[in-house]
Amino acid sequence: MAYSDKVVDHFNNPRNMGSFKKDEEGIGTGMVGAPECGDVMKLQIKVQNDTIVDAKFKTFGCGSAIASSSLATEWLKGKTIEEAQQIKNTDIVQELNLPPVKIHCSVLAEDAIKAALADYQKKVGDKTEAAT
Amino acid sequence: MKLPIFLDNHSTTPMDPHVLDAMLPYFVEKFGNAASRNHAFGWEAEEAVDQARKQIAKLINADSKEIVFTSGATESDNLAVKGVLEMYKEKGTHIITSSTEHRAVLDTAKSLEAKGLATVTYLPVDKYGMVNPDDVRSAITDKTILISVMLANNEIGTINPVQEIGKIAKAKGILFHCDATQGVGKIPVDVQAMGIDLMSFTAHKMYGPKGVGALYVRKKNPRVRLVAQIDGGGHERGMRSGTLPVPLIVGFGKACELCEQNMAAESARLTAMRNRLQAAIMEGLEESYLNGHPTNRLPGNLNISFAYVEGESLLMGMKDIALSSGSACTSATLEPSYVLRALGVGVELAHSSIRFGLGRFNTDEEIDYTIKKVIEIVTKLREMSPLYEMAKEGVDLKSVQWAAH
Numbered sequence: 001m002a003y004s005d006k007v008v009d010h011f012n013n014p015r016n017m018g019s020f021k022k023d024e025e026g027i028g029t030g031m032v033g034a035p036e037c038g039d040v041m042k043l044q045i046k047v048q049n050d051t052i053v054d055a056k057f058k059t060f061g062c063g064s065a066i067a068s069s070s071l072a073t074e075w076l077k078g079k080t081i082e083e084a085q086q087i088k089n090t091d092i093v094q095e096l097n098l099p100p101v102k103i104h105c106s107v108l109a110e111d112a113i114k115a116a117l118a119d120y121q122k123k124v125g126d127k128t129e130a131a132t
Numbered sequence: 133m134k135l136p137i138f139l140d141n142h143s144t145t146p147m148d149p150h151v152l153d154a155m156l157p158y159f160v161e162k163f164g165n166a167a168s169r170n171h172a173f174g175w176e177a178e179e180a181v182d183q184a185r186k187q188i189a190k191l192i193n194a195d196s197k198e199i200v201f202t203s204g205a206t207e208s209d210n211l212a213v214k215g216v217l218e219m220y221k222e223k224g225t226h227i228i229t230s231s232t233e234h235r236a237v238l239d240t241a242k243s244l245e246a247k248g249l250a251t252v253t254y255l256p257v258d259k260y261g262m263v264n265p266d267d268v269r270s271a272i273t274d275k276t277i278l279i280s281v282m283l284a285n286n287e288i289g290t291i292n293p294v295q296e297i298g299k300i301a302k303a304k305g306i307l308f309h310c311d312a313t314q315g316v317g318k319i320p321v322d323v324q325a326m327g328i329d330l331m332s333f334t335a336h337k338m339y340g341p342k343g344v345g346a347l348y349v350r351k352k353n354p355r356v357r358l359v360a361q362i363d364g365g366g367h368e369r370g371m372r373s374g375t376l377p378v379p380l381i382v383g384f385g386k387a388c389e390l391c392e393q394n395m396a397a398e399s400a401r402l403t404a405m406r407n408r409l410q411a412a413i414m415e416g417l418e419e420s421y422l423n424g425h426p427t428n429r430l431p432g433n434l435n436i437s438f439a440y441v442e443g444e445s446l447l448m449g450m451k452d453i454a455l456s457s458g459s460a461c462t463s464a465t466l467e468p469s470y471v472l473r474a475l476g477v478g479v480e481l482a483h484s485s486i487r488f489g490l491g492r493f494n495t496d497e498e499i500d501y502t503i504k505k506v507i508e509i510v511t512k513l514r515e516m517s518p519l520y521e522m523a524k525e526g527v528d529l530k531s532v533q534w535a536a537h
């Protein structure tokens with residue numbers, strides 16, 4: 001299978017690869033997939049005043065999965081929580097020109113975004129609860 | 133050194149230039165139909181085919197009349213299994229095969245099963261991928277008419293105890309078919325000593341042309357009969373009709389002759405090269421696991437799983453080296469290699485496997501380059517892997533509740 005130039009670029013030069021400490025202030029972590037399925041994606045966001053100021057990923061998976069998560073971190077940076085919720089896997093498919101067999105890699109990236117946002121909101125929620 | 137490097141010699145092999153030289157006169161100049169009995173064009177073609185048949189038969193210690201030409205090993209496997217079943221179905225319809233066969237055998241068996249024409253036993257293999265002859269013996273019933281076990285596996289290179297299986301088959305009067313596609317030309321094959329009654333092989337895995345293969349069909353002790361699966365002019369003793377592709381057959385013959393002449397030296401050279409590749413990779417990278425038998429395997433085969441990284445991304449990172457992976461992400465099915473699964477390799481490690489296939493034209497320089505690249509890319513992808521990170525933090529990956537999809 002031939003990969004699109006964009007997939008190759010993200011694969012060779014992954015953006016924002018790495019990790020934040022999970023318990024750091026303002027960090028939301030999403031981990032989706034399973035090793036048996038051949039793909040696990042970890043996506044983290046760093047939020048300040050409702051805006052995502054930084055994002056990082058680590059991915060075990062094919063080139064398209066790595067590219068999807070790398071792209072997702074690029075897109076997340078600068079977005080509000082609200083805006084980040086709107087990112088759809090189909091946007092990723094379009095941007096990276098993914099063939100039908102690789103659509104699930106983009107679905108995984110969307111799931112990872114959702115999971116990271118949910119984790120952040122849960123943390124914030126827990127904290128407000130604790131405060132009151 | 134030229135890039136890309138071809139290290140996928142189990143999928144096919146480049147043709148040896150000497151093979152091409154032998155073939156060339158048979159396209160334009162000597163174009164006759166080997167079945168034309170009435171003129172010099174036909175005689176010339178027939179003579180060339182006879183010569184090739186001898187070269188091929190000699191390599192496997194058969195008689196040249198026992199070679200039936202086909203389009204390749206897939207057709208040979210189909211003809212052997214279906215042809216035997218159709219011929220001997222009054223005696224019984226039970227077939228014994230193994231779970232790591234090539235799909236040309238497995239899917240043939242499954243299709244016969246689905247049509248209700250046969251019952252099939254798929255024998256398990258041990259952790260090295262070997263069939264246990266005792267399992268063959270105990271699977272035999274009074275309805276068994278065929279045992280089909282491969283010589284060497286195309287993914288892990290493991291060599292089966294074919295000679296012992298041949299003995300068991302003979303003692304019970306059951307026909308023994310062997311898919312020897314990966315072994316012929318690479319390791320010694322002797323249909324007499326091994327007790328093989330039918331054997332599939334193909335030219336393009338032994339530096340010959342694509343599109344021609346053979347089925348060895350024993351003529352005495354016992355005389356094996358088959359129902360043809362392609363009807364027509366009655367070529368090849370009535371077992372496979374169709375005008376013979378003379379240039380391909382000439383190339384096949386030459387390829388067999390070259391393999392026979394060079395086998396000892398080539399196998400020693402490839403074994404040394406493969407061992408060097410293996411040692412350097414496994415010393416350079418922790419948690420890399422050999423798949424298949426440590427010693428009893430094809431000279432040019434090396435199959436390794438690299439924990440925490442996925443096979444397709446490895447291939448993508450080594451674009452200038454042609455390799456193959458047992459990962460599901462490279463196949464349409466989403467199931468990783470059934471061969472590795474049959475050895476008991478975990479799904480995770482099956483996703484992380486890479487097959488290196490060394491051949492006649494690989495050089496030491498190419499191996500050096502490959503060693504460097506593999507270590508580089510596995511290290512890079514592990515840095516990128518959340519699983520590697522967790523493992524380093526001491527998390528037991530088996531204990532994690534994964535959100536499987």
Ligand SMILES: Cc1ncc(COP(=O)(O)O)c(C=O)c1O
Pocket residue numbers: 142143203204205206207234236282284285286311313314333334335345
């Ligand atoms: C063990 C085995 N059997 C059969 C085949 C099919 O051979 P062919 O390509 O000649 O049909 C192959 C090649 O992939 C093989 O490795």
Ligand code: FES
Pocket residue numbers: 037038039060061062063064065101102104105460461
């Ligand atoms: S992660 Fe398996 S196809 Fe993308």
